[in-house]
Structure formats: C-alpha cells, structure tokens
Amino acid sequence: MARTFSDKVQGYRSRLGSKPIPMVEGRLTRMVGLTLEAVGCKAPVGSRCLISMDDDHSIEAEIVGFCFL
Numbered sequence: 713m714a715r716t717f718s719d720k721v722q723g724y725r726s727r728l729g730s731k732p733i734p735m736v737e738g739r740l741t742r743m744v745g746l747t748l749e750a751v752g753c754k755a756p757v758g759s760r761c762l763i764s765m766d767d768d769h770s771i772e773a774e775i776v777g778f779c780f781l
Contacts, residue, residue: 748773 738753740763748763755761757775764770 736753736755738750740748740750742749753761753775755775757778759775761773761775762770763773
C-alpha cells in the first residue's frame, strides 16, 4: 500500500519536533532608548533574539548591527 503525502509529512513532523533548539546566551550591558547593547552573544545580523527579563516576561528583538572593541 502506497503512503500518501500527508503520511510522509507527518513522519517528518514528528522527527523535527524532537530536535533541540539552538541557544546562544549573552548579557545586556546598556540600554539607550530602543537600542540594546549586549556582550557574549555571537549571532549574525538579522537574527532574532529572545530577551528574558525574568521567568515570566520576555521580548523578541532583532540584531541590527555589531561592534568590535
């Protein structure tokens, strides 16, 4: 009996759900208006970041630039 496309997709979906989510951590060092500066986060420009303020609150941000000191 031939498997349908839906059956094949469901098999892949179950495998994708078990993969760990990559995590890169850093530390915010400065906030000026809507600009946040961080250290220790090696993520490329355009990446989305989840900034955790405490266990219950977080905000999504985007990396728009970088600086080497």
